[in-house]
Amino acid sequence: MLDKEVVLVGYSGHGYVVAEAALLNRFPVKFYTDLEPVKLDPFHLKYAGYEGNPSDEWSNKDYFILGIGDNQIRQRTAEILNSNGKNILNVLHPSVSLSQKIIMGSGNFFARNVSIPLLVSIGSYCIFNTGCIIEHECKIGDTVHVGPGAVLAGNVHVGEGSFIGANAVVKQGVKIGKNVIVGAGSVVLKDIANNTTVVGNPGRKI
C-alpha cells in the first residue's frame, strides 16, 4: 500500500473501473483530474483540476493512475505527466493472474480476470481489459488496448497504439503493427501492417 495520495487522471467510464481496482488494492486514491468536475462521483474523489493546466492542484501531487480509455489521449496525457516528473503507477485488479516472469513499464491497467503467463513483455500505458488472455512470449508495445475477452495466442506482437477489440482472437506468432484496430470478435490469422483496421473472420482489411 502506498502512503502517498494518488490522483486518478480521467474520471468517467474506464476511469471508474480503474479507480475501483486501485482502491481494492488499497491505493489511497483521493483526487481526480478531468476537463471539469464530473457529475457521477462514485468514489467521492476531490477535483484537482485539468491535467492540461499546469497551475491546477494536481501539479503538487506525485502519484498518478491513468483512467483514460482512448489510446491517443492516454499517450498524450502520460507525456504531460512524464514531462512534469510524475510517477505513473501500474494498477492491477486483485483477481488478475500475472506471472512474475514478465516485464512491464509503467501506467498499465489490468482489469478483472486478466490472465498473463510467463515471458510476456509489456510497454507502458496499456489497458488489458476484463478477462483478456495474453499468452506466453507475447510482446506488447506502449499504449496498446486489449479489449474485454480478447485472446492473443503465444508469441503475438502488438505495436504501439493498437487496439484489439472485444473477444477478438489472434493466432500464435502473428505480428500486429502500430496504430492498428482489430474489430470486435475478429479472428486474425495473418500479420497486420501499421495503421490498418481489420475486421471479421478471417480478418479482412477495411
Ligand SMILES: CC(=O)SCCNC(=O)CCNC(=O)[C@H](O)C(C)(C)COP(=O)(O)OP(=O)(O)OC[C@H]1O[C@@H](n2cnc3c(N)ncnc32)[C@H](O)[C@@H]1OP(=O)(O)O
Ligand atoms: C469496456 C469497453 O467497452 S472496451 C471497448 C470494446 N469495444 C470494441 O471492441 C469495439 C471495437 N470496434 C469495432 O469493432 C468497430 O466496428 C470498428 C472500429 C472495427 C469499425 O468501426 P467503423 O470504422 O465505424 O466501421 P463501420 O461500422 O463503418 O463498418 C465498416 C464495415 O466493417 C464491418 N465491421 C465493422 N466492425 C466489424 C466487426 N467487429 N466485425 C465484422 N465486421 C465489422 C461493417 O459491417 C461494415 O461492413 P460493410 O462495409 O460491408 O457494410
